[in-house]
Amino acid sequence: MADAAWLTISRLSKQFGQGEGAVSAIREISFSVPKGTFLSILGPSGCGKSTLFNLIAGLMQPTSGDVLMDGRSVINRPGQVGYMLQKDxxxxxxxxxxxxxxxxxxxxxxxxxxxxxxxxxxxxxxxxxxxxxxxxxxxxxxxxxxxxxxxxxxxQETLLLDEPFGALDAITRLQLQMLLTQIWQEMGKTILFVTHDVDEALLLSDEILLLSRRPGTVLRRFMVDLPRPRTPHMLAQKETAALKADMMDLLWKEVGQDGTA
Incomplete structure (x- = not known):
């Protein structure tokens, strides 16, 4: 995995509407992704994950900020990424x-x-x-x-996968997770992967980005230091369990004990 940034998100914000009825989906999001990285994005429902993907894909224009891919802005330039949704x-x-x-x-x-x-x-x-x-x-x-x-x-070198396995049963989901990681390693793509499943993020990712509730901002970025190929049994290891506990604690504090975002 290279150290130089392939994808750079710079102070990206998106607001829908104007005045009192305006809704801020994401605010001042900044992060970079080295080429060949598998980065998962986690956050509460409605935190702007899909909006972020649509901006990276060039499908909508940000209120402010920029998205650079290999040093070039993708704003108003759709077709620079592969994009997969939960529905096939x-x-x-x-x-x-x-x-x-x-x-x-x-x-x-x-x-x-x-x-x-x-x-x-x-x-x-x-x-x-x-x-x-x-x-x-x-x-x-x-x-x-x-x-x-x-x-x-x-x-395309960059793939955006928006909860692609969310509607599948556990066995099929695991099969596709293993298949995806195998093909990703062979092809060397840069993958951004949205999920609500902390275990899925830990199993697949090099790094995990945790977003706040709306308007979405970056809470914290986690490194997943697990050898590959990975198996579900690795999730029970002491270090991995501690990492999961840290993420769950942050998410729990973010959504509130009543479960509202």
Whole structure:
């Protein structure tokens, strides 16, 4: 993992509306991410995590601040990142193979070459036998695998994953977590990963960014010093349990004992 910042968020703020009805979603957020890092973002519901992602993706304009990727601003420049949501958003009229290779074909890569590029990943994910099926024929977990591969094959160095496994059962979620980390290490992408699950963040991440309640600001940044490959058993280690306790304590204080943000 390189030391130089690949992604730099500088005093980023976003306010919706004006006057008394204005809502401040995030305020003065600053952090940097070295290339190849897996950074998870945790925070209370409504703290502006999705707003932050939309700003990084260039899908909306900040009220103030800037987002730099490899030294260049991405403001008003959408298409610089791969973006995956909790809902798979596969196109129902396209086959699984055609959904996965969509980003490649939109870049002008031939269907034959796109299939050649996608096949090794489809085999790794167990999707090669479903290449010509439509999304509705697959389970939720299999559709999320396809959506993940589509995101990985956008050709972008930076991937934004917004709670991609949140709706899955525990076993399927763990399978996809392990699959994601394996492919991430092979491809060397820079990943920002939103989750509400502290264990998931610890299992996947190099670093974890904790946001405050709305308007979201950076509370603290944690380093996850666990060797890879990782297993769920590592979460029971003394040092990891202490790190989790620190994060849970901060989150508990942030939302309040009544659970309100």
């Amino acid at each position: 958003l596969l196109l129902p009229w396209r086959t699984i193979e055609d959904n996965i290779t969509l980003g490649l074909t939109l870049q002008g890569i031939s269907r034959k070459e796109a299939r050649k590029m996608a096949l090794p990943l489809m085999e790794k994910c167990g999707l090669d036998g479903f290449a010509h099926h439509k999304p509705q024929a697959l389970s939720g977990g299999m559709r999320q695998r396809a959506a993940l591969l589509r995101t990985l094959l956008t050709g």
